[in-house]
Amino acid sequence: MTQSLPPLSLLAPDIYRLRLPLPFALDHVNCYLIRGTGGWTLLDTGLHTPEGWQSWLDAFDALGIGPQDVEQIVLTHVHPDHYGMAGALQAWTHNAAPVRMSAATAAAAEMIWRSSAEAWLDETSAYLRRNGLAASFLESVLGSMRGMRAAVRPHPEWVETFAPGAELLLGNRRVQVIAAQGHADDQTVFYDADDRLLFCGDQVLMRITPNVGAWPTTPANPLGRFLTDLNRLRQVDVRLALPGHRAEISDFAGRIDELLAHHQKRLIAIREAIPADGATTLEITRHVFPTDGYTTHEVRFAVAETLAHLEYLIEAGEAARAENGAGVWIFRRVI
Numbered sequence: 001m002t003q004s005l006p007p008l009s010l011l012a013p014d015i016y017r018l019r020l021p022l023p024f025a026l027d028h029v030n031c032y033l034i035r036g037t038g039g040w041t042l043l044d045t046g047l048h049t050p051e052g053w054q055s056w057l058d059a060f061d062a063l064g065i066g067p068q069d070v071e072q073i074v075l076t077h078v079h080p081d082h083y084g085m086a087g088a089l090q091a092w093t094h095n096a097a098p099v100r101m102s103a104a105t106a107a108a109a110e111m112i113w114r115s116s117a118e119a120w121l122d123e124t125s126a127y128l129r130r131n132g133l134a135a136s137f138l139e140s141v142l143g144s145m146r147g148m149r150a151a152v153r154p155h156p157e158w159v160e161t162f163a164p165g166a167e168l169l170l171g172n173r174r175v176q177v178i179a180a181q182g183h184a185d186d187q188t189v190f191y192d193a194d195d196r197l198l199f200c201g202d203q204v205l206m207r208i209t210p211n212v213g214a215w216p217t218t219p220a221n222p223l224g225r226f227l228t229d230l231n232r233l234r235q236v237d238v239r240l241a242l243p244g245h246r247a248e249i250s251d252f253a254g255r256i257d258e259l260l261a262h263h264q265k266r267l268i269a270i271r272e273a274i275p276a277d278g279a280t281t282l283e284i285t286r287h288v289f290p291t292d293g294y295t296t297h298e299v300r301f302a303v304a305e306t307l308a309h310l311e312y313l314i315e316a317g318e319a320a321r322a323e324n325g326a327g328v329w330i331f332r333r334v335i
């Protein structure tokens, strides 16, 4: 559990952090309000729950922000705890404020939150089978998907996109748009070089390791892309990083080093957990994670995380994958 912090805190003369509640083990998400001469920028939005919405209204009240004072709503990535209230907030501004996100995130939002479920359902069934998960897991997937889709509505009426390398104004801060992959297929972090300040989304977090999973529609080797982008971000001169969850990060490079070390250790553990005669993703997951007490939802996250590491090992030439007669992936160690 996190320490209890006031929901609204002043972090810099022009930046407030708003902590919104989440109904998960990770019980909050950080959103930021950035004041500028053109109005307020809202960075990330929280899951759409009655409590979360009330927190926004309370924050607007406390800061004297009216619908006409919001200049834009900007998103780091497509996950529901960040995307969720983008449409509701835009509607609150009478559709005057654009919702801005990367083109890749906008495409992902379309696919995950707005498209019909048919194609997605087929891909998910095949994914569960390949990774050794019983068909009964589909119920759990569908249940959580239904809940999540309800908690990201309404969708924004209009969206503007940006590309990596672009410059944006967040309040009066000129920031550089940097793509950071792996936690989500696409994530944007925003770097203010003048202040050496980075809005780092969920790419780097304190105390918990950002989830890196291979999901039904994830392109191969998300962990490889995550580690590459962490190494790239480590070169950025950051005095203070403001993340999507938990506390602000003052030793950014040091925290990245801890995350890199964590994944190296886990890669070794997962490689060791592959038995000589091969095993499915689920079997390997059960060797590495204490899955006995897990809910089906937690098992799926552990499987996705394990698969991300297995794909990394394949890319590195340390593991190989074949499909058995039943369409299930069997992983072997390459000595």
Ligand SMILES: [Zn+2]
Residues within 6 Å of the ligand: 029, 079, 081, 082, 202, 244, 245
């Ligand atoms: Zn998040």
